[in-house]
Amino acid sequence: MSGDCRSARGGGDLQRSQPLRFEFDGRSYQGLQGDTLASALLANGVHLIGRSFKYHRPRGIMAAGPEDPNALVTIRRDAARSTPNLNATQVELYDGLVAYSQNRWPSLRFDTARINDLLSRFIPSGFYYKTFMWPRKAWHSLYEPRIRAAAGLGVASTEADPDLYAQCYGHCELLIVGAGPAGIAAALTAAASGARVMLCDEQALPGGSLRTGTSARIGGQDAADWLRESVQKLTAAPNVTLLTRTTAFGYLPHNMVALSERLSDHLATPPPGKPRERLWQVCARQVILATGAIERPLVFPGNDRPGVMLAGAARSFLNRYGVLPGARVVVLTAHDDAYQTAIDLKAAGVQIAALADMRTDPAGPHVEAARSAGIAVRTGTTAVGTRGNLRVTAVGLAGLDSNGAVAGAADWVKCDALLMSGGYTPSVHLHSQARGKLRWDEATHAFVPGAAAAGCRSVGACNGLIGAELVRVFEQATAAAADALRECGIHDQPGAIAISKELAVSEDRGASGGWIGALPQPAGAKAGKAFVDWQNDVTAADLKLAVREGFRSIEHIKRYTTTGMATDQGKTSNLNALAIAAQQLGRAIPEVGLTTFRLPYLPVGFGGLAGYARGDFFAPVRKTPMYDWAADRGAVFEPVAMWQRARYFPERGEDMHQAVARECAAVRRSCGLFDASTLGKIEVAGPDAIEFMNRMYVNNWSSLAVGRCRYGILLRDDGFVYDDGVVARLSDDRLHVTTTTGGAPRVLGMMEDYLQTEWPHLKVWLTSTTEQWAVIAVQGPQARAVLEPLVEQADLSAAALPHMAMTRGLVCGVPAMIFRVSFTGELGYEINVPADYGAEVWRAIWASGQAHGMCTYGTEAMHVLRAEKGYIIVGQDTDGTMTPDDAGVSWAVGKNKPEFVGMVSLRKPALQDPRRKQLVGLLTVDPAHVLEEGSQIAAEPGQRPPMRLIGHVTSSYYSSVLGRSIALAVVSAGRSRLGQTLYVPTAHGESTVTVTQPVFYDPKGERLNA
Amino acid sequence: MLIIPCPYCGPRPELEFSYGGQAHVTRPTAASNPSPAEWNAFQYERANLKGLHAERWRHIHGCARFFNVVRDTTTDEILRSYRSGEK
């Protein structure tokens, strides 16, 4: 059948007066406002929607909801807005929608990879594991690219996502997930209490199973009218937030539920600036899950042809979208619910060619109603196969004997749609994500919620009320809402719903039955493929094979066969797969157990998860007060611990190498200006400040005079260097501690930890002052001459302010701390002024320096200058396994100290082993060769792998001042190897090096003390 | 997301806190000259248990205090929180 399959009946979700145009695979169709892409395609008689993942078999729409495993499509608005792997049942139609099928080449109707289906006996489960093992090299060049090309899901746009994604928090007493009859009854109960209530549903319209079609009347009116009035009440209530198009996809600890709200995907032209999605992180005191149940397909040969559909889905398509699944249908069921589908379709004019029930003696109101509607019921009947290519044309029905075995030949019944039902599986996903337990219920053949997480309740079908009378659902839902409110301390619930009146249900028919696992097949027959997992193309035979090959755990069987591992996460397949595996293992279903439910319940886009954290908002950018000045000068910046630091200042087309050479030369010759503001700074104050620092750092601070500085080293308690920096004593009870740029927050955190939890009796206060001070380093022989004209109330002479001293004074009239310190080996000062004055003082010093040939330099030159002097950088020359002795700074460790962090570890023999790697200098025999940082070092030349390696290069630069390359390295027993020749393997061979002291420039420190 | 009761500020979202590992691990002083086994236990041995776990948290984006929490590692339920130094 093709063309118009729209019925005048049903269509409760439609606005029939609003036609919409849309495109599928380049062909134009008409749909109606309220359609999903799936219903609109079916209304046009299009059943072939996609090709299956592995065998490329033609596939149609099986379900009406997000559980559908087949109908994945790509929706394209423009080049950047092309979203793959959307489920056609979830895509709301809008005018001009453009959709494409996936996983087919060259076209959907003719797909060359269909040959996989004909070769399928050569690609059983575990095929990839068995076939593509050897040769190893072929994985990268041959197997993997081909598997990836053949394994088809859609293709995402490679352009940047132009849409906006919002994120927000929600806070409420009660979150209800699912706005079907159970969720709405719970919400009505809670709304009356005045508590903050959130109710969400993944569909565009609330109502859940009530929209699918029910015979029941509620509160004396049609279910549809009751639904409309209830939704109006909830919408009007100021304390209720009703979110539609909102999927609860993750249940996290402490009742935080993640919701994904789709805001504009259903609009033909989303208004500019409107977010596409909103990610809600709802912190709920109590949660009620009313997530319903998912119909189970039946597992029999040929059950995947287009036109084979779940019976409840067919009823949804009729009653919600006015779509007829076919003109002549066969219904195959093991559950009463499918009878209602047959009755509704017959009333819409569809011919029911057969209603086959696997049960030998079905009875009850549904069966009565079907018979009185004139539908012939074949009891004790199963299906043994189907016929058809791109659409089902016939189904083979066969009788079952009293043992449940197939008896007699198949009766091939012509049909253009086959509607099946194995009953319903409760949607326990969120209950399980919350770490609730599951219990096997023998009566309904279902896993139902057992002990739940605190503050989490399941009601209705997801709690095992499958096919139950609506009144029982209402009782459970209203009671759960009342309980949840009481747990929030809301005992006064005047507006409680009277089940007897407002929710009184009549003409309701409870439904029962169900089947799990594969349907019986004739003995010895060469059966076709009976699919269990449509999306990953897993058949009953695959699962049996996995068990025969020795897999026992359901988790292993899942991974080996890939059942339940597609994007639908086995919503329609898991229980059938479990039953087939259990039967093959000869064990009961609850003994075999379920696989783990993991978030997300449905796929969510990365855009929604990223939210605002993109581009400029991905991470904070920290800029120093001198940033703009440097940017104006054309500085090249590099990110260092979120700071933007000037790396070098190129002039007249210089590359980095040339700029760094010029900057280094200027510092050594006259004077350089450097922005050191990013240096971490912590003020340690209080009567016990010195005692605290004695305990934290390796140094002895008691002997540090006021106005003097000292190089400090901080270890962790494992004895390894954690941070370093210059510490100045500002007064008796106040220290100015500097840290590495990246280390400031973690050093402060570590100090707070020891202060608060180990030595809480010490009277010390710690304050981060990193951003209070702009730090301007003036380094070089002319530094004093540059600064002196700008300084008042301070004496910069060598006698008054020697190396490692500090003083206060005015610089350009601004109160400043002046440190005489050097990270270059030259006469140097670090001027600290309040950050707001940083740029002004910087400009003044720059101006004063012009007469002296001053130059600004960046972090790259700073690295070279300090390496020439052998000053280490923690994190570059140390790697978290270096002791002070390894790093060549054991002189800093205070003698006769009773305690410091790491002191006990330093006593370990392993940390005193003379063979440990120690910091040394390396000079290449070829002075032009600059070693690669990270290169390994060997004692013997010309080794072949595996080589014996004794160390590695930590810093390596070309020193233009020295006219050659220099390197720092850590080498086993390095200090005993001075003068030795070692070998550094390179990409092109080997570089021969000589071990030296790590100080290459002015080893006596005469320039420093000038 | 955990809602963590800071003993100084009250219940706050987990985002405001940083985790500080197992609580009540005694750090031997250097003066006590701990044996290698004692020091090793302090440095590296942790309970990693299933069930009730006393652990340290720091309200880093709040009052900045360290404190202790008893949490059930199987359910994430927080049974109590108390100040450092208290039991």
Ligand SMILES: [Zn+2]
């Ligand atoms: Zn706090």
